[in-house]
Amino acid sequence: DNWHRVTDFNGQVLLAKYHTAIKGYIRIVPTQKGFLGREKVHSGYKAKLKGEVQLEMEDIRFNETYNVYCTDELSARMLLNPYMLAVLDEWREEMPVAVYMNGxxxxxxxxxxxxxxxxxxxxxxxxxxxxxxxxxxxxxxxVKMYRLLDTLNHQL
Structure with missing residues (x-):
């Protein structure tokens, strides 16, 4: 045969519909090592889009493993408190996760x-x-996946 398989994503996606009190939207995107050790956006995700702000968080380790893009900085900082940054860092040890949230x-x-x-x-x-x-x-x-969703929900 004259075909080959390309895998864009191998994992699970969990989508929940509920009111989040977020204005605009937030994208939390895992990074991967790039050329000369510099971090780059994980494949399959776009870098900063028009209208977005890229946030630097207080946690250096978090900044090395995730990029945060948002349209409302206050909502993003409300969600990404030190506890939430630690939770996402713990997840990164097990597997990369990406988060998208809007209202x-x-x-x-x-x-x-x-x-x-x-x-x-x-x-x-x-x-x-x-x-x-x-x-x-x-x-x-x-259960582990729903715990992360529950943790995100309780931060808002």
């Missing part, structure tokens, strides 16, 4: 590198498949 929507992308419901690829994998262990695995991952 009524929160979207969190988890770069887990895995699918929650992966199809077994062989007969042996099918025979080893345990629905109860798969259920526990998915439940554990979703």
């Amino acid at each position: 009524d929507t929160v979207v969190v992308s988890f770069y887990s590198g895995q699918q929650l419901l992966k199809t077994p690829s062989s007969r042996g994998a099918i025979e080893k498949l345990s629905l109860s262990s798969e259920y526990e695995n998915i439940q554990d991952k979703l």
